Amino acid sequence: MDNQDKLEPQVIEGKAKLYKLDENPVFYNETQIFNRDFSMLAAHTFLKYHMPRDAIYRSEANILDALSASGLRALRYAQEMEVQYECNDIRRKGDNEQDALLKAQWVESGKSAESYKQVHVGRKAQVRSTVWANDISENALKSIAFNSEHQDQPVTIKPSLSDANKLMFSNQQFSVIDLDPYGHPSVFYDAAINALDNDGLLAATATDGLITCGRQPVECLVRYQSLPAQAPFCHEFSVRIVLGSLAQACVRARVSMNVLFSFYHAHYLRVFVKIDKKSKSGAADLLNHIASFQYCKKCGVYEQAQTMGEQTIFVTSKKCKICGQNNFNAGPIWTGKIADPEFCQQLENEITAAENNENQLKLVQNKLMKAQIAYIKEEHDKKALCLDLQTLCSAIHSPCISQNSFMSYCASLGRYALPTSFMVTGAKSDITIDELAKLLYIWHQLMIACGKSKQEWTGNKIEGVKITEQNARDIFTSVGIQNIDEIIPKIQELIGESTIDISPKSNAKWKELRDMGLFEANPQKNWGPKKMK
Known part of the structure; x- marks a missing residue:
């Protein structure tokens, strides 16, 4: 347009620009930059490394932004995906019908079957990416059309004015579907799986x-056929609620799923799942990764209860084994992995490629994404749910035990322990409740002895737990106690030969993860979604 140079974009994000139409004020959600960045990264990585067979046959990978609103997400998809992706040409190998027909024609022409294999296996196919922007609002589509004409490069977007479910139930041709509703996505699962x-x-x-x-x-x-948990691990529980609800939708549709990545960030969560529509046996197996939990609201300790695919009854405790409070029921949720390690590595590779201008991505929050991936890659297949050390120690009226001490204790028992992306004071571990109770008892007794805790232990009495004198001295030093020599004689019932270690020695890997900045504060006061001025 002639007046293009006079227009000033109200928002610049990635390669996309948003312009304000006077009659159509645009809602811009600044808190979702990380969401959109990760969406660009995940979609590009998926199409580069995991292009669906159907897309290769069509020579076209369709990306659907099902709830476009301002169209910012679709505009970024249109400019930050590769114009064409090069893939192995699976149309010319395997035992599918088209391959059999091509091979028969090759042999009928007088050529050998072996030469067919030599010529065709390993060939590459070019698959173009096409972006669809759908919204039920005419004003939204007008805004998308206007903005498409005012980007720095030619942009082609297929507009769709439709209810998202209606569109997805009437189409079966999308390689990537992006659902970004205001609220919950579960009402779109069935249609998305179909499409x-x-x-x-x-x-x-x-x-x-x-x-x-x-x-x-x-x-x-x-919304999700799941009871939530009012517990410190609620963010991870939320991710697993959404994945569990999606898994049940897959079971109803007789399809399977593979979780490629998931996270909770700020006030929202995001899941990326590959849907396998051919695996009916895989659909049934999903039920073995959906389970209910019982948990304590006071200290945050939990036990896995009934698995959905298990017919025998699993009995858990009515009372918390740590603090004696009543347990509550929650779930069912997804208990399987929350990411795929190979996909995590591919995501990291593509961030590096973007920083070196080796792909079309223009990412805004590279550092934060690297931190998120690093955390999730470590905990992707670990035991469902995390422990909050702050809440645990608060329940026994003691100062918080350090993550380093917790890690040392778990290592001395042959258990794993690692930081979690879902809370800054949390940890993932396969430690048992009985082992956890012993740690908290020792910690509480040490804090009582040095005056850091005033209230006596109210849980079940634990007998025969010992630590070395040096271990006790290390703990007292870490919490700033000076008169250690005066305290040691008072805790002789805890001192003795022991393989237990709760020393707060630093762990380089934990420190490296913590220093990546995943838990940085909001960038400014009243940070949140706003309309463009």
């Missing part, structure tokens, strides 16, 4: 954290 290519990518956002973290348990049950 995806086999082995296509479903990306979904949920912004109803108050619901999934326990404020409205009945509403959570209605």
Whole structure:
């Protein structure tokens, strides 16, 4: 347009620019930059390394932004995906019907079957990427059309004015579907599964954290068929609620799923899942990764209860084994892995490629994404749910034990322990509740002895737990105690030969993860979604 140079973009994000139309003020959610950045990265990585077979046959990978609104996400997809992706040409190998026909024609022409294999196996196919922007609002589509004409490079977007579910139930041709609703995505699961290519990518956002973290348990049950947990691990529980609900939708559709990546960030969560529409046996297996939990609201200790695919009854405790409070029921949730390690590595590779201008991505929050991936890569297949050391120690009226001491203790028992992306004072571990109770008892007794704790131990009495004198001295030093020699004689019942270690020695790997900045404060006061001025 002639007046293009006079227009000033109201928002610049990645390679996309948003311009304000006077009659159509645009809603811009600054808190979701990380969401959109990760969506660009995940979609590009998926198409580069995991292009669906259906897309290769079509020579086209369709990306659907199902709830476009301002169109910012679609504009970024249109400019930050590769114009064409080069893939192994699977149309010319394998035992599919098209391959058999091509091979028969090759042999009928007088050539050998072996020469067919030599010529065709290993060939490359070019698959172009096409972006669809769908919204039920005419104003949204007008804004998208206007903005498409005012980018720094030619942009082609297929507009769609439709209810998202109606569009997805009437189409089965999308390699990537992005669901970014205001609220919960579960109402779109069935349609999205229908519309995806086999082995296509479903990306979904949920912004109803108050619901999934326990404020409205009945509403959570209605939306996700799962009871939330009012516990420190509620963010991870929320991610697993959404994945569990999606897994149940897959089971209903007789399809399977592979979780490629998931995270909780700020006030929302995001999941990236590959849908396998050919594996009916895999669909049934999903039920073995969906389970209920019982947990304590006071100290945050939990036990896995009934698995959905298990017919025998699993009995858990009515009372918390740490503090004696009543346990509460929650779930069912997804208990399987929350990411794929190979995909994590591929994500990291593509961030590096973007920084070196080796792909089309223009990412805004590289550092934060690297931190998120580093954390999730470590905990992707670990035991579901995390422990909050702050809450545990508060329940026994003691100062918080350090993550380093917790890690030392777990290592001395042959257990794993690592930091979690879901809370700054949390840790993932396969430690048992009985082992945890022993640690908390020792810690509490040491804090009583040095005057850091005033209230006596109220849990079950624990006998025969010992630590070395040097270990006790290290603990007292770490909490700033000066008169250690006066205290040691008072705790002789705890001192003795022991393989238990709770020394607060630093762990380089933990420190490296913590220093990556995943838990940095909000960039400014009143940071949140706003309309463009």
